[in-house]
Amino acid sequence: MLELSNINVYYGGVHALKNISLKIKEGEIVTLIGANGAGKSTTLKAISGMEKLRSGEIKFNGEDINSLNVPSIVKLGISHVPEGRRIFSKMSVMENLEMGAYIRDHKEDIKKDFENIFSLFPRLFERKSQMAGTLSGGEQQMLAIGRALMSRPKLILLDEPSMGLAPIIVKEIFSIIKDINKSGTTVLLVEQNANMALNVADRAYIIRNGEIEMEGNSKKILVDERLKKAYLEG
Amino acid sequence: MEQLLQQLINGISLGSIYALIALGYTMVYGIINLINFAHGDIYMIGAYVGFALTTFLGLGFFPSLLISMLVCSILGMIIEKVAYKPIRNSTRIAALITAISVSLFLEYTMVYFVKPDTRTFPEVLQSKILTLFNGKIIIDLKNIYIILITILLMAGLQYVVHKTKVGKAMRAVSLDKNAAELMGVDVNKTISYTFAIGSSLAGAAGVLVGVYYNTINPLMGVVPGLKAFVAAVLGGIGIIPGAVFGGFFLGMTETLVSAYGGSVFKDAVAFSILIIVLLIKPNGLLGKTIKEKV
Numbered sequence: 001m002l003e004l005s006n007i008n009v010y011y012g013g014v015h016a017l018k019n020i021s022l023k024i025k026e027g028e029i030v031t032l033i034g035a036n037g038a039g040k041s042t043t044l045k046a047i048s049g050m051e052k053l054r055s056g057e058i059k060f061n062g063e064d065i066n067s068l069n070v071p072s073i074v075k076l077g078i079s080h081v082p083e084g085r086r087i088f089s090k091m092s093v094m095e096n097l098e099m100g101a102y103i104r105d106h107k108e109d110i111k112k113d114f115e116n117i118f119s120l121f122p123r124l125f126e127r128k129s130q131m132a133g134t135l136s137g138g139e140q141q142m143l144a145i146g147r148a149l150m151s152r153p154k155l156i157l158l159d160e161p162s163m164g165l166a167p168i169i170v171k172e173i174f175s176i177i178k179d180i181n182k183s184g185t186t187v188l189l190v191e192q193n194a195n196m197a198l199n200v201a202d203r204a205y206i207i208r209n210g211e212i213e214m215e216g217n218s219k220k221i222l223v224d225e226r227l228k229k230a231y232l233e234g
Numbered sequence: 235m236e237q238l239l240q241q242l243i244n245g246i247s248l249g250s251i252y253a254l255i256a257l258g259y260t261m262v263y264g265i266i267n268l269i270n271f272a273h274g275d276i277y278m279i280g281a282y283v284g285f286a287l288t289t290f291l292g293l294g295f296f297p298s299l300l301i302s303m304l305v306c307s308i309l310g311m312i313i314e315k316v317a318y319k320p321i322r323n324s325t326r327i328a329a330l331i332t333a334i335s336v337s338l339f340l341e342y343t344m345v346y347f348v349k350p351d352t353r354t355f356p357e358v359l360q361s362k363i364l365t366l367f368n369g370k371i372i373i374d375l376k377n378i379y380i381i382l383i384t385i386l387l388m389a390g391l392q393y394v395v396h397k398t399k400v401g402k403a404m405r406a407v408s409l410d411k412n413a414a415e416l417m418g419v420d421v422n423k424t425i426s427y428t429f430a431i432g433s434s435l436a437g438a439a440g441v442l443v444g445v446y447y448n449t450i451n452p453l454m455g456v457v458p459g460l461k462a463f464v465a466a467v468l469g470g471i472g473i474i475p476g477a478v479f480g481g482f483f484l485g486m487t488e489t490l491v492s493a494y495g496g497s498v499f500k501d502a503v504a505f506s507i508l509i510i511v512l513l514i515k516p517n518g519l520l521g522k523t524i525k526e527k528v
């Protein structure tokens with residue numbers, strides 16, 4: 001479904017992504033884990049068009065997307081939940097969700113999707129006319145995910161959904177990520193919380209200093225003591 | 235008492251004009267953090283377009299108002315494309331200097347083409363005097379037109395900003411450009427629409443002033459432009475209701491100061507109020523510093 005081949009991204013003079021190649025099949029949950037500054041967020045930004053590539057190729061369902069701008073990539077079915085949630089703080093919860101459906105026109109379908117989102121996140125329904133900036137951190141993360149789902153993506157990119165949240169909320173969010181995947185959305189999950197991420201994911205890529213260091217079945221990585229020492233506990 | 239009421243009516247009319255211009259300032263600032271100093275000159279061009287349509291084409295008041303709004307919105311979009319878009323990511327001082335240059339460019343281009351003389355706006359609205367309280371209060375029908383049209387335009391703006399897709403996109407872009415883009419919003423187009431809407435309101439203000447005061451000239455936008463800027467800052471720049479509030483507040487203060495013998499000081503009073511408000515509430519009267527949870 002998504003294929004990155006040898007992409008290179010520079011931040012000013014810094015070589016942020018070095019020949020990253022990565023593949024995601026339809027229906028999978030794939031996680032990209034690594035330390036702070038390893039290039040996880042940059043990889044997501046490269047996919048959604050927020051960072052331009054120096055070289056390399058990104059294909060989505062066979063179509064070359066590296067030269068497209070952000071809105072056109074959204075329209076193809078890739079929805080990016082950015083790091084730090086980036087909800088519209090001075091708009092209501094409902095308006096945030098409406099913004100998520102910005103690229104869609106069919107009013108009835110959109111209405112149905114509001115209901116789906118609210119059944120996935122009942123807490124958002126309780127707060128639907130509240131300003132988004134007044135929500136708790138966990139609720140804001142739910143809103144950010146709900147907003148991204150409103151575009152009916154084929155692939156959702158999640159950047160650190162567990163950041164700054166209490167463990168119990170993190171669990172809730174991860175179980176929702178599984179639900180989203182079960183209902184047919186492919187997931188690319190970037191996480192620092194490697195244990196949680198490996199538990200929900202089918203496959204994992206480990207990134208270090210802008211390079212993919214290894215790739216494999218996430219359950220195997222999870223039980224591999226050597227890997228655990230090297231990447232997950234340091 | 236009668237005098238106070240009389241002056242309040244005049245104050246609301248003047249305030250309407252300030253408020254209409256201030257809206258454009260505040261919308262543009264809200265979306266790209268630019269003080270568009272050329273905004274007062276768009277208002278001047280609105281007045282001239284209205285003048286040309288009524289004088290040379292003999293059009294009536296309402297068609298002239300609408301066409302003038304349309305012309306100004308196109309002008310606003312062109313100014314944004316040509317002057318502001320290329321420097322969107324440069325320093326604020328560069329943007330400010332560009333805005334001042336655009337302002338001077340519009341003023342003196344108009345001086346060149348229409349001559350610096352003051353022109354008389356034709357009587358497109360019949361002056362009809364209404365008297366209340368046994369003739370103690372005089373209201374010109376024009377005041378009522380100005381106030382009603384302003385309210386109508388503001389209601390329309392409120393509807394666009396809160397109920398339509400374009401308006402929501404405008405608010406989203408002003409809150410977080412990158413996040414709006416991730417929703418599929420075309421940021422450039424949205425900024426362009428914001429200029430169009432803000433400029434059309436300035437155009438409307440220009441025609442209304444022409445009708446109300448009857449005289450127009452190419453430098454007429456300078457002082458009202460500054461005043462409207464003050465109004466926008468007073469209410470809290472970037473906040474739409476703040477611009478309306480600031481406009482009316484400034485208009486009333488000025489008329490009351492003039493009425494009670496201080497007409498020489500009215501500008502001094504306006505700017506003094508600004509300074510005092512900014513000392514006490516740096517975000518403007520309606521500006522809030524909302525603490526957001528992270």
